[in-house]
Amino acid sequence: MAKTQLNVRVDEGTARAARERATARGMSVNRYIEELVRRDAGEVGHTFVEAASDFMKQYEALFVEEFGAEREGGTHEGRR
Template sequence: MAKRQINVRVDEDVYAAIEERAAAAGMDVPDYARQVLADEGNDLRHRFLDAGDHFTEEWGEHFAERFGHPAPTRHETRGKAA
């Protein structure tokens, strides 16, 4: 398969955040960026995430009653005072 190149400019803060996430994933920045872009271009992944949203809307309350409520994720607690 032929490879195509994408050049993207980001400001220093964005790059630092990407670099931090890449390191946490055990990857260098180009490999991490390649993986993120590949994930975004993956239709099957998006269909899976949409199905998860649908499940949560339809069955979330019943699931929580049966199995308990999960702890909030980092995303849900970001920016909230402790």
């Protein structure tokens, strides 16, 4: 995978914490930050899917009433 350089400015305390945590995990600060961002991006995606699922559960009856309930494997009684 191609790498892109990203420059960020943080206060000295944050920089020190990043260096200490990366060292404790036996990795570079670069890799430590990269893994934090990947993990955070994954959590956001997971949170979105959970919220969408909750929304659909909450409003499923309204969608069925408005659009019908055709689904894979058959249809539900309702408008077609």
